[in-house]
Amino acid sequence: MLEKVTEVWNLTEEYSLEALVEKIEGTFSLQQDEEYKKHVTWYDTYDWRLYEQGYVCLATGSSWSLYSRDSGVLVKQVKGVPQKKAVFASAFVGTDLTTIFTKLLEVRALLPLQTAQYTLVTHRVLNKDEKTVVRFIVEQYAFEGTEEVRQLAYLMPVRGYRDEYQAVRQALAPFPSQSSCPLLIGLEAAAATTGRHPGDYSSKFNLSLDPDQVARSAVTSIYTQLAETMRVNVPGVIADLDSEFLHDLRVAIRRTRSGLTLIKKVLPEEVVARFKAEFKKLGSVTGPVRDLDVYLLSEEKYRKRLPACLQPGLTTFFTTLQQERQRQQKLLARELKSGRVESLLVTWEKHLQQEDKEPAQYADNPIVDVARKVIYRRYKRVMKDGQVITPGCPDEKLHELRIEGKKLRYAMEFFRSLFPKEEIETAIKQLKTLQNNLGDFNDLSVQREMLLHTLEKLKPGSRKNQEMAAALGGLMASLAHEQQMVRTGFEEIFRAFSHPDNVGLYNRLFKG
Template sequence: MEVELKLLLAPADNDQLLRHPLIAAHAGAPVRTRQLTARYFDTPDLHLLHHGAGLRVRKVDGEWIQTMKAGGSVQSGLHSRNEWEGPVDRPWPRLGRLRKLIGDAPRWLDLLAAPELKQRLEPLFVVDVQRHSWDLEVDGNKIELVLDHGHIERHGHRAPLNEIELELKDGNPASLFAFALQLHEQIPLRLSNINKAERGYMLVRQTGTVPYRAKALELPADATLAETLPAVLGNCLQQIQRNENAVIDGDDAETLHQMRVGVRRLRSALKLFESVAPCPPALLEDVGWLGAELGAARDWDVLLTSTLARVQVSPGGKTGLMDLQALALAAAQAKRREAAQALLSPRYTHLMLALGSWMLQAAPGLQGSAAKFSRQTMQDLHKSLLKRAGRMDDSDPAGVHRTRIAAKRARYALEFFHSLYRSNGARAYLKTLAATQEQLGRHNDLVVADKLLRELAQQHPQAEGAIHFARGYLLAQQATQSTDLAAIRNELHAQRLPHKARPA
């Protein structure tokens, strides 16, 4: 299993990295420099990609080396993948030799057994880089540090490439984060959650990034807390980081929404494990900062795309409402740019690296089973939710909001632990929590919209008439279409927790 941390840096900072005293202090030999050219292979219908594998042939010191990487995971920039590598006598894959390297791994042998795979393989793109590499020893951990500078090419189209790889040869994966944090103190870095093969496939498919939604987390019935903490937090971090590039480079409101959901899930997860693995206050503060940056942008998106759409044209015509929508659009775009700058900031990179490091160090010391922990946790969350629901009142928006947050926390927790429970009971409870969250969310959207519209009125007094009309319309709608809090309360009280976990 290959374990490495990938980081991006600006080409202008390469010389500073090459001369960095931290590298000199830990390198056992001078830097090695090589030119590497690799061809990546797949079928026209991308058989390998769709099954989570990548296949390349690269020339190294006059010898052809074929490599297949497959499976694994990415958590906070830490890539863990199966890797099989060996020499071949030509710049084309030898599938027979690859099968021998794979040995007894049915999933990957079946992948290579696809009909006429040998005949259908073709080179899809080329990765050409100048590689600088060092062998480091850091506090007893052996790490290979690589700087790759070059490009990925497909039919004459090139994408620049400038990245660092920290590969763990022997030792603790947390050492990769610790070393990266030290580098980041002097050189601005960004975590990378996609590898060279994924970048190449983006050229092949001519696609950018799309919204990434959280994947269902499957915990084994006998999972320990030591296994569960990194699995849960890693699932949240994956959702955050897989939407990162799209938020920075794109304008799809859904990518921002999904990244914000990932941060909310992360905050809920950290709260869940607070009693057994308290997160350092500085990290919690930075997670809160990230949530606020994304939340501000998301609130304007909701106002623009959802809430204002409820406002019917005023008797004075469409002009005023169109002007209001234009002002909201400008504000939403400005907040989106601010969110993107937050993701490009050193603070964000430090947060992701520090979270990855803390997670790997905190998990091994945890004792107990995930099943027992989840049962107690869900009981506590359910009790808190009923208490909040009992205090809801139409005249107290803050109390309604607190109930919504309690429903959201219970929902996220059960989504993390759902595989430990009988599916029917878990699905019914999740359905109720999701409905509660949605109904109370509509109520909250109107409260937030009124706040944002008041801000617009202060900034743009010339649009006061249209803004005043929109505020009045939404407030009237809130009064005439109020959420039935009593019905929500009764539905929550009627629910029973999925009480029987699978035997652990």
């Protein structure tokens, strides 16, 4: 395709080529060029990273084509990468797609969305000199696993034959048309056959609330969306497609638990108590695999910390981790397949939907008032905890501050739609900078502890274990050094967070 197609007709069952030709005013004949057929599979990450960045990816056999979503123009094509149920950027190393996929996919895998038999037929509309005056192109998708066949038609004008183009366009007028590129319509149709549509999932919490909405109804919207996030991620966790399914599942659980703790007296107390416990349990079930994922995902970073002589020990360490992860993943999948999660979510949603026998104290207050109160309380706490941190105080103080900061961040994200966009985003961004520092500090502590724990369990004697102990020791030293640097950085970052401008912003937004 050379030119951007902007008008596409959906050919319905009434379409026949003969009838169409008859409808074109003037003397024209049609000549069909060779048919072009291929078996195509659409690929994208579960959260549509390619689509969101303006791409559509199609694979045929081991050949992969990346197109521009809006123009349909082929951006890159590579061969020799087999299709799988989950394809990571690393599969494309050494091809023209490696740079772009590494950047866009990160840890997410490309997943097959739908497969279709694709046929493209070009009909050339000829005038009485048998000169091509417009091209009439029909693309057909026969989707796998369904009876559905989609036929799209569009025209490619030939320069200088405007009238002829209009004549064919007129003949197509009875069919419903869309002003979009055929490639994008194909993707949307493919997604629809699997119950999805492009952009239907993002790990970012985004919910539009109405400031006058009563608190009880607003929290129902929040928790319902989080429950849905948990639900849609479960199959990906069971199939172990990529580590983000579990991560997103856990974040949704944590957000729910945070909400139950932070937003007080909106849901009945016994409901809060019950589901706090239930979600805590679910959170702990999903913990071990995630912890292992965190280490496994940072293998490369770990390798860079150690000299060549300590690498063999690290290899043994990661092999052990991988084996442990396999074992834990099996347990997790078994738990998730049991149906207990689904029945928890169903009961939870039932409680959210039903009318409370005894409504809680703030159930009928406007949500914006509740939101301000919740956020401001958390904010004051973060400020208070942050101010007492000194270079000499124990690490625990920083961990506590991180937990408080996280609660504040979740609260702001729940209610972001209730506040002026630019200001709330700035407030969230300021907090994020602080959280990144605290998060890094915490990650390093957890990693050190885990390494120490592994080291303590190692049986002496074998050469492999000796090598591994050396590697772990090296890592711990390197991590401790970095942790100290992160901690040194805290002071300045917190000073920025507690700058009068920022304090003013938080007060303006949230102080009742």
